[in-house]
Amino acid sequence: MSLSKAALNMAEALRPVLVKLIPQKMLSAVKAKVIEKGAKDLEKTEITPFEPQAHKKGINLIGSIKSDTGLGQSMRLVAEILENSTWDYTVYDYFVPPGGSRTNEAFDGKITQTGPYNINLIHVNPSELPLAFMDVGKNQWDTRYNIGYWLWELEEFPKEWLPAFHLLDEVWTPSEFISQNLRKYTDKPVYTLPYSVTAPADAAYDRDYFHLPKDRFLFLMMYDSGSGMVRKNPLGAIEAFKQAFDRENKQVGLVIKMNRSEQSEKDIENIRTKLDGYDNIYFICETLSKTAVNSLTACVDVFVSLHRAEGFGLVMAEAMLLGTPVIATNWSANTEFMNRESACMVDYKKTAIEQDIPPFKKGYHWAEADVAQAAAYMKRLCEDSAFYEQKKAAAGAYIREKTKMQHSVSLLEDRLGKILEERK
Structure with missing residues (x-):
């Protein structure tokens, strides 16, 4: 284990204590510095080029497949594509602390913590890829074809992450929005492998289970505090709700689901200052299983995302699949699987970020949704x-037409076949 990873493991063990003493934003900044320090010399590292015959044909899927986060769900959706393909694969469950809970067991049967195959599909974002390289080890990269599967939400890309490209032969993303943006920063191949969205739900998780009223028309917005309250923009959804309905309207309600309780308490305090006496806004803060989250989405009436940027917008796609109409900002990756016929697309103005909101920098651009619309x-x-x-x-x-499993499988098999063919 690298010294950097050991330090982060210690930070994760101490996190319940640390967050009471140190702001989460500061802890995240320390984590970023630890990774950046370890990445400085990586551009000088010589990785042995791909030798297709040096290892068995197949995929080593590397990343945090057990995490109860959007990134964890993204990796599981990639694993489902592999599961439906003709390729052999195994999972190396790699986790960079500190972070959220890791209780998902959907792919426990595929976890081997080995990398025997000749292609690495590394589901670790560029901010953490240098640490993964140092911790998993150069041997796992050598003589293999190394593909990064990345998510990113903006058109601009942090310059301190550029060394991560050096560790890869190419990059895949779930949306053409991300792919187009990354192509501006590298001459390496960047391909789009979209998810085939699934959303299993269970009727046992009903409004009674979530302590929500049965007789109200409920709107839901959802975010992970780790993704940033500002990017997901719950305050925009609250302001729209207040403009649409007055305080006395007892026929409606707004549900706000968030994760990561250390930060969520501060978020709730911030949100409560904006409520102006509204008592029909409901908070759900505990970490739920993916099936429970899907079921929550299914049992409300409308899902609202006045996001400022999305790398994919998975919960919006899941809501559409579950039959819950969506109100969404008409910008970034979600526009690839929704339009004005299938969702309520909200106009926006492109604006510059006025101050650093890590990892987003002052001067980067995102969308401000039209709250009145x-x-x-x-x-x-x-x-x-x-x-x-x-x-x-x-x-x-x-959404069913846009996210067919066979389409994703065909894209994956076609690209992997070409990689091997080009290197015969």
Whole structure:
């Protein structure tokens, strides 16, 4: 184990104590510095080029497959594509602390903590890839074809992450939005491998289970505090809700689901200052299984995402699949699987970020959703049943067409086949 990883492991063990003494933002900054320090000499590292015959044909999928986060779910969706392909694969469960809970067991049967195959598919974002390289070891990179599977939300890319490209032969992403942006920063191949979205739900997780009222038209917005409250913009959803409905309206409600309780308590304090006497806003803060999260999405009436940027927008896609109409900012990767027929697409203005919000830098750009338009959509979905049913039906049909498993499998097998063919 590298010294950097050992330090982060110690930080993770002490996290319940540290977060009471040190702000989460500062802990994240320390983590970034630890990784950046270890990455300085990586551009000088010589990785032995790909030798297809040096190892068995197959995929070593590397990343945090057990994590109860969006990144963890992303890796599991990639694993599902591999599971439906003709390729042999195994999972190396690699986790960079500190972070959230890791309770998902969906692919425990594929975890071997080995890398016997000739292609590495490394589901570790560029911010943490240098540490993964140092910790897993250069031997796992040597003579293999190394593919990074990355998520990123903006058009600009942090310069301190550029050395991560040196560790890879090419990059895959789940959206053309990310791929186009990354191509500006590297001459290495960048391909799009979209998810085949699934959303298993269980009727046992109903409104009673979540302590939500049965007789109200409920809107839901959801975010992981680790992804940044500012990017997900729950305050925009609250402001739209307030514009759409007055305090006395007891026929509606807004549900806010968040993870990571250390930060969520501070987020709730911030949000409560914006409520202006509204008592029909409900907080759900505990970490839930993926099935429970899907079931929550299914048992509300509308999902709202006035995000400023998305690398994919997985929960929006899941909501569409579950038959929950979506109100969403009409910018970034989610526009690849939704349109004005299948969702309520909210106009926006592109704005510059005014101060550093790690990992996003001052001067980078993202979207500011039109809150008044979002409020009008909220009101119409609540009051116009025909409009509601049209969006619900169109969403399911559109998302199923856009995220077919066979399409993702075909893209994967075609690209992997070409990699081997080019190096015969």
